[in-house]
Structures are given as structure tokens and as C-alpha cells.
Amino acid sequence: MAKDVIAEGLASGRWKVQDASQLNTDLELTADVVIVGTGAGGGVSAEILAKAGLKVVLLEEGALHFASRDFRLTEANAYPNLYQESAGRQTKDKGITILQGRAVGGSTVVNWTSSFRTPPSTLKYWQSQFGLKALTVESMQPWFEKAEKRLNVIDWNVEPNVNNTVLKLGADRLGISWSHIRRNVNGCMNLGYCGMGCPVNAKQSMLVSTIPSALDKGAVLVTRARAERIVMQGGKAQAIEASAMDGRGIYPSGRKIRVLAKAFVLAGGSINTPGLLLRSDEGLNPYQRVGKRTFLHPVNISGAFMPFKVEGWNGAPQSIYSDHFLESQPIDGPIGYKLEVPPLHPVLTAITMTGFGAKHRSVMSRFAQLQVVLSLLRDGFHPDSPGGNVELKRDGTPVLDYPITDFVWEGLRRSYLTMAELQFAAGATRVVPIHEDIGVEGYSSWAEAKRGISELPLEILRAKIVSAHVMGGCGMSADPRQGVVDVNGRHHQVDNLYVFDGSAFPTSIGANPQLSIYGLVARNASRLAGQLIGRPVDWLAA
Amino acid sequence: MLTRRQLIKTGVLGGALLGVARFGYGPLEADPVYAVVDPARFKVLDAASRSAMAAIGRVMLAGALPEAPAARDIALQEFVHGADIAISGLPGVVQDEVKQLLMLLTNRFTRRWVVGITKPWGEASDDDIGNFLSRWRYSSLVLLRSGYQALHQVVFAAWYGNPHAWVGIGYDGPPAFVKDFFKHG
Ligand SMILES: Cc1cc2nc3c(=O)[nH]c(=O)nc-3n(C[C@H](O)[C@H](O)[C@H](O)COP(=O)(O)OP(=O)(O)OC[C@H]3O[C@@H](n4cnc5c(N)ncnc54)[C@H](O)[C@@H]3O)c2cc1C
Numbered sequence: 001m002a003k004d005v006i007a008e009g010l011a012s013g014r015w016k017v018q019d020a021s022q023l024n025t026d027l028e029l030t031a032d033v034v035i036v037g038t039g040a041g042g043g044v045s046a047e048i049l050a051k052a053g054l055k056v057v058l059l060e061e062g063a064l065h066f067a068s069r070d071f072r073l074t075e076a077n078a079y080p081n082l083y084q085e086s087a088g089r090q091t092k093d094k095g096i097t098i099l100q101g102r103a104v105g106g107s108t109v110v111n112w113t114s115s116f117r118t119p120p121s122t123l124k125y126w127q128s129q130f131g132l133k134a135l136t137v138e139s140m141q142p143w144f145e146k147a148e149k150r151l152n153v154i155d156w157n158v159e160p161n162v163n164n165t166v167l168k169l170g171a172d173r174l175g176i177s178w179s180h181i182r183r184n185v186n187g188c189m190n191l192g193y194c195g196m197g198c199p200v201n202a203k204q205s206m207l208v209s210t211i212p213s214a215l216d217k218g219a220v221l222v223t224r225a226r227a228e229r230i231v232m233q234g235g236k237a238q239a240i241e242a243s244a245m246d247g248r249g250i251y252p253s254g255r256k257i258r259v260l261a262k263a264f265v266l267a268g269g270s271i272n273t274p275g276l277l278l279r280s281d282e283g284l285n286p287y288q289r290v291g292k293r294t295f296l297h298p299v300n301i302s303g304a305f306m307p308f309k310v311e312g313w314n315g316a317p318q319s320i321y322s323d324h325f326l327e328s329q330p331i332d333g334p335i336g337y338k339l340e341v342p343p344l345h346p347v348l349t350a351i352t353m354t355g356f357g358a359k360h361r362s363v364m365s366r367f368a369q370l371q372v373v374l375s376l377l378r379d380g381f382h383p384d385s386p387g388g389n390v391e392l393k394r395d396g397t398p399v400l401d402y403p404i405t406d407f408v409w410e411g412l413r414r415s416y417l418t419m420a421e422l423q424f425a426a427g428a429t430r431v432v433p434i435h436e437d438i439g440v441e442g443y444s445s446w447a448e449a450k451r452g453i454s455e456l457p458l459e460i461l462r463a464k465i466v467s468a469h470v471m472g473g474c475g476m477s478a479d480p481r482q483g484v485v486d487v488n489g490r491h492h493q494v495d496n497l498y499v500f501d502g503s504a505f506p507t508s509i510g511a512n513p514q515l516s517i518y519g520l521v522a523r524n525a526s527r528l529a530g531q532l533i534g535r536p537v538d539w540l541a542a
Numbered sequence: 543m544l545t546r547r548q549l550i551k552t553g554v555l556g557g558a559l560l561g562v563a564r565f566g567y568g569p570l571e572a573d574p575v576y577a578v579v580d581p582a583r584f585k586v587l588d589a590a591s592r593s594a595m596a597a598i599g600r601v602m603l604a605g606a607l608p609e610a611p612a613a614r615d616i617a618l619q620e621f622v623h624g625a626d627i628a629i630s631g632l633p634g635v636v637q638d639e640v641k642q643l644l645m646l647l648t649n650r651f652t653r654r655w656v657v658g659i660t661k662p663w664g665e666a667s668d669d670d671i672g673n674f675l676s677r678w679r680y681s682s683l684v685l686l687r688s689g690y691q692a693l694h695q696v697v698f699a700a701w702y703g704n705p706h707a708w709v710g711i712g713y714d715g716p717p718a719f720v721k722d723f724f725k726h727g
């Protein structure tokens with residue numbers, strides 16, 4: 001049986017972990033730094049700050065799972081336990097379904113391990129449009145290198161699974177560029193269950209890397225604790241108030257947690273971090289920028305039936321991508337898109353394929369032949385792609401209002417066309433863009449698809465649009481009127497408050513975001529740690 | 543999924559008409575109970591919602607359900623239970639939205655006039671249910687489309703989340719060595 005770092009750490013008796021759902025009384029803690037959220041941003045922050053000798057308290061709404069033993073590799077277990085809103089989080093008008101993690105380790109526990117540095121064109125846009133002069137390709141390079149080293153981002157030299165191979169083959173036949181995806185794995189067994197938690201500790205998620213190391217260094221972790229608000233005093237953040245959740249993480253149990261700290265790091269991820277700021281004391285949102293410019297890389301989906309077995313549940317979920325439609329046009333022109341494929345598992349596939357009854361079943365009975373391509377649209381680089389806005393529901397939980405503009409729909413139509421052409425080129429017998437107005441059998445030729453897609457009514461809840469990359473909502477900017485935090489992640493108005501997660505991005509990334517978060521947060525958390533202890537820190541020092 | 547505001551916005555369906563319904567149809571009464579072995583194991587779905595879910599499931603899962611009547615009944619019951627578990631795992635406010643949708647489906651007046659099903663769910667024909675689903679699926683009202691999508695999601699998640707449902711789709715579940723690994727773990 002594989003070693004389980006979490007089980008061992010807990011058994012060692014050295015870790016300070018409190019499951020708040022078990023609390024019988026309210027809890028008050030003090031810390032040098034309190035971190036809300038333990039995902040990509042919170043995990044890296046925790047390790048760097050704890051290593052610097054600071055007293056760190058981590059608040060996490062999700063539960064702590066054993067690193068491998070708890071991952072049962074079924075969707076029925078994974079979605080309610082590891083995802084926000086049981087993997088069914090939706091935008092306000094229900095037009096887009098959003099996947100985000102909720103567990104110790106955040107979305108990194110369930111992500112698909114694809115690792116890309118922030119594209120140079122994105123950094124350049126941030127410099128020119130948001131005044132983030134310090135974020136150059138050269139200045140960020142060492143941070144990406146450190147993150148890649150720490151989290152074992154490697155070239156994945158294993159034969160891509162068939163699902164990915166079709167993308168490669170189709171791209172070749174259309175004469176567009178493609179490349180291999182690097183992955184943050186160590187000892188990956190090519191199983192294909194990354195989305196349900198890696199069962200063999202191969203994926204270098206925060207759960208098996210930075211969080212255990214922060215706990216080894218004395219950090220305190222409180223799970224099933226939802227940060228509700230930041231309490232201010234004299235223009236500074238003074239405390240965080242949190243609700244203990246019940247054992248299933250659905251309702252607050254009534255117990256309260258209060259953490260007093262010198263510095264406050266918000267890392268609840270996009271949507272949730274802005275939500276926390278919106279619930280907090282006044283003075284945190286003077287220019288009404290909190291929650292604005294939240295981006296999704298909106299994704300549309302194209303299924304194809306291949307004359308051979310695909311078995312999209314087997315093998316590393318993502319190993320091939322194409323940036324042809326990002327690179328062949330200016331970043332601020334018509335919206336560009338990245339091509340990738342998703343892992344295919346029964347629940348996600350069944351709820352994605354349209355229709356019902358015998359027709360739906362006929363698709364499911366050919367599940368093994370199904371191949372799927374995704375287009376991830378690069379939102380946020382054009383005035384007609386302003387992203388969404390986070391609001392609070394009546395119970396104080398956040399919801400994203402993300403209207404899809406005509407500008408974005410135009411890109412979605414182009415990408416439906418691209419995906420269909422590519423899948424036919426790769427030998428598909430039928431191509432089925434996921435849209436209610438297209439029958440489950442889809443199109444039988446590229447000519448038919450081209451005609452059909454050109455006339456498709458593009459509307460929400462007809463076209464299936466999803467996202468697994470939520471970014472922005474507390475954007476960085478040089479000008480306090482343009483964003484929420486500065487280039488170092490520090491809140492423009494509150495000195496001891498920081499946003500160290502994907503919500504600090506002023507646009508989408510134009511690539512899967514995890515490595516962008518690791519790199520930027522490593523930079524900013526190292527800076528904060530250095531300031532707090534009065535000397536520079538080195539993330540990777542022994 | 544339906545929000546309260548959206549429900550109110552659809553106007554005609556509002557409280558006033560519910561009043562008329564009460565008047566015209568006598569007291570609002572749920573459809574007969576969908577027979578289940580142990581109602582106590584349900585967290586969210588009441589008897590009327592279970593009847594509705596079973597009827598909708600029967601149609602949406604046509605082709606996936608076993609043919610033999612006894613096996614089919616058991617499968618449907620498992621499905622309704624799965625739907626209950628799936629819904630009960632959602633955050634409170636989202637559960638409330640689902641409950642509103644279920645109310646719309648089960649209330650005799652709205653079932654007839656919004657959903658378009660004239661008979662109690664247990665007696666409605668497959669065609670009637672299929673027509674209702676298609677009307678909502680292609681409705682020009684975003685509200686009804688979102689209602690259809692919510693049902694589609696709950697039904698197929700509840701069904702294909704159950705390992706029994708993998709028979710016949712060529713998927714044999716997580717890698718075998720992991721299953722052993724759990725046995726010893
Ligand atoms: C299915 C899936 C696949 C993905 N695949 C890839 C991929 O292959 N490559 C890639 O680069 N990216 C991928 N991503 C995206 C990537 O994982 C995320 O962008 C990244 O993890 C976001 O980091 P974060 O720190 O902003 O938030 P998260 O990692 O989401 O962490 C936020 C944490 O904060 C907690 N939290 C939120 N609010 C509160 C609160 N109020 N109180 C306490 N705790 C709170 C949450 O429960 C969560 O655990 C994927 C995402 C998903 C969901």
C-alpha cells in the first residue's frame with residue numbers, strides 16, 4: 001500500500017489539526033499570519049510563511065482527507081466531498097457550470113495536473129494595461145522555476161491516452177501546432193483519476209506537498225471552518241471570524257472561530273475570496289472593484305464518436321494541447337482559445353451529453369468510443385469581455401454573475417467549428433457539439449457540421465458552457481481605482497491584508513492557471529515573510 | 543434552477559393563481575406516495591417529490607433501466623434514493639431552489655398548468671412526461687430551460703453515480719488494484 005503522508009502526519013501526534021465540525025465550544029486563536037483557504041495560493045503561502053518561523057493558522061472550509069486512502073475514485077464520493085457545491089456550482093443565470101475544489105488542498109486536490117507558466121503575452125498585457133511593471137517574463141522566471149522544482153513539474157514522457165492522441169492527430173491533419181503538456185506529478189501511474197483525488201500521492205497537490213510541510217513546521221490547521229468576515233480596527237485588519245461547519249460541510253454548526261493576527265492572507269480562490277471581502281467590514285471596497293472582472297476561461301465542448309476505442313477515463317487526463325488559436329491572433333483582438341481534452345467519467349459525461357431516454361442511452365452505450373475536445377476561451381483582454389461580477393446570496397454565500405457577451409459567443413461559435421473540423425480530420429464518424437439543438441447523433445461530415453454550427457442559436461442553457469478555471473475578482477493594479485490589490489498582492493487600502501490566490505489576476509491567464517498562482521504567490525508570500533521577519537527568505541532552502 | 547425571484551417574475555404562476563387553484567380544485571394535495579421501502583432514509587425528497595422523480599426518471603432513463611419489472615422497480619428506487627443523496631449534498635440555498643422546483647412539479651395546480659401534466663405523476667404516461675421535458679428543454683423562458691437542466695443533471699448524476707449503472711456502458715470502474723488497496727486500507 002502506498003505511503004499516506006496525511007495519515008502518517010496525523011499519527012505522528014506532532015500536527016495541530018482541528019476539525020471544527022467537532023467543536024463543542026467556540027475557538028479563539030492568535031497567529032502571526034492567518035491564511036484563509038488551503039488551495040494553490042494558501043498552500044504555497046503556508047509553507048513559505050511557516051518555514052520563515054512565523055506562527056501560521058490556516059482556515060479551510062473543506063475537510064482534511066487522507067492523501068490516498070480516502071480517494072475512492074468514484075464521482076459519487078468525490079463531488080460532494082471534494083468540490084464546491086458538489087461540483088454543481090453555477091453562475092447566477094445557471095448558464096455556466098463551475099468546477100472548484102473544497103478540501104484541504106483546494107482545487108489542487110482534484111485538478112488535472114497540467115502545468116503552464118503564465119504566457120508572456122499575458123504578462124505584457126498586465127504591464128501595459130494594469131501598470132504591473134514588476135511582472136516581467138524575466139522577473140517571474142525564477143519563481144516559476146522554484147515552483148516547478150518544489151512541485152515536480154516535469155515533461156510527461158508517456159504515450160498520451162487515445163483521447164489526447166486524437167487531439168494531436170487532428171491538429172496535425174489541420175496543420176496547426178500542438179505540444180505536450182507538462183505535469184506536476186511524481187510516480188504517476190497514468191490512472192486518469194486526477195479529478196477524484198490521486199490515489200497514489202503522485203499528483204503534487206498542496207495536500208501532499210506544502211500543507212504537510214507547513215504542519216511539520218508547526219502551522220495550525222482548522223478544517224470545516226468557513227471564514228465569514230474580516231474585522232477591522234483603525235484601518236487595519238484585526239481578526240477573522242469563521243463559522244464551524246457541520247460534518248458534511250453544508251450548514252454552519254453554530255460554533256464560532258475567531259483568529260487574531262498581524263497579517264491576513266486571503267486564498268479562498270476566486271468567487272470565495274471576493275465573497276469574504278464583500279461580507280466584511282466597510283472600507284475594504286472603496287472603488288467597488290471587489291468581485292468585478294472575474295474570469296472563467298469559458299469552455300465549450302465537442303464530442304466525437306471514433307471508429308476505435310477511446311476509453312477517455314484511462315490515462316493522464318491532459319497531455320496534449322494546442323495554442324494555435326491563441327497565438328495566431330492578437331491578444332486583444334477577437335477572443336482566442338486553447339484546445340485541450342478532459343478526462344471522461346460516467347457522471348460528468350452523462351450530465352454533459354444532451355437529451356434523455358433511449359437517445360441518451362445510445363450515446364452512453366458508446367461511452368468507450370467517445371472522444372471529447374474542449375476550447376478554453378481567453379477572456380478579459382477586450383472591452384467586450386469584462387468577465388463577471390461576484391454578488392452575495394441571501395445566506396451570504398457568493399455567486400458569480402457572468403453574462404456571456406456577443407463577443408464571447410462569437411468565439412464560441414468559431415471554436416465549435418474548429419473542434420468539429422479537427423475531430424473529423426482525426427477520423428471521427430460523427431461529431432456532436434454539446435448543444436441542446438443538436439441531436440445526440442450530431443453531424444456526419446465536416447460540411448454538415450460547418451453548415452449546422454454556423455446557424456446554431458447561441459444562448460445559455462442551450463449551448464453547454466463550463467469552467468474549471470476561475471480567476472480574478474480581486475485584481476492586481478498599480479492604480480487603486482482599477483483593482484483591489486497591488487502588484488505584491490497587498491490590499492490597496494489595508495496594509496496588513498493580502499490576496500494570495502487566483503483571484504488576484506487582472507485578466508484570465510490564457511493557460512491552465514495553477515502554475516501562475518504558484519509562481520506569483522511564491523513571489524508575494526516570500527516578500528511578506530521577509531518583511532515580517534526582517535530578512536529575506538528562501539522558499540526552497542533546506 | 544429556479545430562483546424565487548425568477549418564479550415571481552414569471553408572473554402568471556404567482557400566488558394569486560395558486561389561490562384560484564385552491565378554490566377551484568379544493569385543498570392542494572400532493573400526488574399519492576411513490577411506494578418506497580423505507581421513507582425514513584430520505585433526507586430531502588418528500589413522498590410527492592419521490593413520485594415525481596420516479597416518474598421523470600422512468601422516462602429520462604428509458605433504455606438504461608433494466609427491462610424486467612422487478613429489477614426495474616428496484617433500480618428506480620435506488621435512483622430516487624440516489625437523487626435524494628445528491629440533492630442533500632448541495633449547499634442550503636441551492637437545496638432550497640431544488641425544493642422550489644419540486645414544489646412546482648408536485649403542486650397539483652402548477653403541475654397541471656406550468657408542467658402540463660394533468661394526471662398525478664404515478665399515472666402520467668411516458669409521452670406526457672417526455673413532452674413536458676421537451677417543452678422545458680426548448681422553452682424560450684430561461685427559467686424553464688434551467689428547470690429542465692436541473693432535472694437532467696440530478697437524474698443522470700444520481701443514475702450514473704451508482705456503480706450498478708455502469709453495466710452496459712463499457713466502463714468497469716476504477717482500476718482493480720485500487721479496489722484491493724481499499725480493502726486492505
Ligand atoms: C477539476 C479541475 C481541474 C483543473 N485542472 C487544472 C490543471 O490541469 N491545470 C491547472 O493549471 N489548473 C487546473 N485547475 C485549476 C486550478 O486547480 C485552480 O486554478 C487553482 O487551484 C486555484 O487556486 P486558488 O488558491 O485560487 O484556489 P483553490 O485551489 O480553489 O483553493 C481555495 C480553497 O479555499 C477554501 N475556501 C474558500 N472560501 C473559504 C472560506 N470562506 N473559508 C475557508 N476556506 C475557504 C476552499 O474550500 C478551497 O479549498 C483545475 C481545477 C479544477 C476544479
Ligand code: SF4
Nearest residue numbers: 188189191192194198
Ligand atoms: S493520472 Fe492517476 S496516478 Fe497520475 S496523477 Fe492523476 S490520479 Fe494520480
